[in-house]
Amino acid sequence: MTLHIETPVFVADPDYSRSALPILLKMDAFQPSGSFKLRGLGLRCERDFAAGIRRFICASGGNAGFAAAYAARELGASMSIVVPESTSPEARDAIRRLGARLDVAGNSFDDAHAHARMLARGDGDASLLHPFDDPVLWEGHATLIDEVVARGHDFDCVILGVGGGGLMAGVAEGLDRHGLAHIPIIAVETFGADSLALSIEAGHVQTLPAITSIATSLGARAVAEHAFELTTKRPIIPLRVTDRDAVKACLRFADAFRVLVEPACGAALAALDVHPDIFRPFKRPLVEICGGIGVSLDRLTNWRIGP
Template identity: 50%
Template structure:
């Protein structure tokens, strides 16, 4: 049995009534680790253990590290997760809660990642949080589940950090015969490396992450995610931190499910003037999760932003 679970794919009556079209939610916030990351990371960890790994090492701003820690605990393999200084106290606590060793290094994920790779031992296996082709078939299983139950959407909305989830969703669409379904790739301002990369036609690295959506905290997207735009219809949408947080709070009110601002970017995109979404009658939103979110933090930011 895989480490991840099948998650509901349901129609949101509240969002559907508000937008005047059918909105379906793929609720991967319900994964045991709290986010979609467990799909690909769980599969990679199982493969690395079978290949003889005696410790997993990863770098993460939160969700990926939690997924590696969860996978290691379930598989009986020690885990080291390196997080950047920008990671939240709750993310660090959740990683420790799952039984992993935690190290804090660098101002951003890039610095944490470099340090994690520098401390690798001979029997360690590195688990990349997003830029590993081994992750994507696991993430694609969410589309397998959507296709098995239906309905087929006219568009899929997905949050983008480094691009691992996006690559998985695109792979899932392709292998289920849904290659004609356009994807709306969402980010927050200050973490919008993917939108800038698509505009430039090549991967662009941000000088710094200034968004509160730290799970979107890769300064540079994976090359594979950028390359996908040459063969699949992908529309980038960038929203403000305030819009993402407001969307999280509304989602909590409407569905009693707490997600973080990175996921909120996908929910907030429903309210934007996206040409792809305007043309769609049925929209699927990947509710990717975020166990690091707290109601207090979201409400505090919402109050500060007026």
């Protein structure tokens, strides 16, 4: 028994995007936490709880915090979440409603994580959870590939959004489990939250001075070292899209499938329209619909009509 659920795979017809390809959509927006984050954080909390841990601390831009708070509630443990000021009031309220203590610290995830480490130093019995840089999380996220393969779906690339790189690391592990390491991962970021692409260009991990994209769920100023190392060992194609591209893709997805997703997820969908030439070698892409709680119709509309 796991805290996450098996999510369905939808199929978008070739006319859905400029790529003119049938697209598999792994619908992790349907997780109880609203995002894929429950796969990894749920596994970490389950294992720590089984080892006797009853208190957890986690920094997050929103989605990881909500997933961690959900996991703690289901297990009967306590959870302290630290978010940066960029986390929306709606996301903060959602986390509190799950019974977690919530602190706000700094302007970025890095600031929030520093505060979470301070809290953990003051509570030696608590487990400090990292929202993306943890092998147990990657193991949990890999289950999304397990499910797609178990259902017999054929795919020849995986498209996903990249923030800190935990999802990408998990997908890579899932592909390895099934002898599919040759399948390329299309790693999509928005301009202003593009630490992976900048790191690949520089040849080493780069730290952004600030996150300037509205896709705050991609808002790690630097990707995990492991995520960067993966780009040197396997086929990973970095792409960038604009915030406007990502929001447009969110609205189109909502119209087509009646599901709201964050711009961080919209970025992956937008890649098929913004970079159709990249997908010419492929016949059946798989898109991870990572979801996200920091979205509403009002917010999408405001983002669309904004500057």
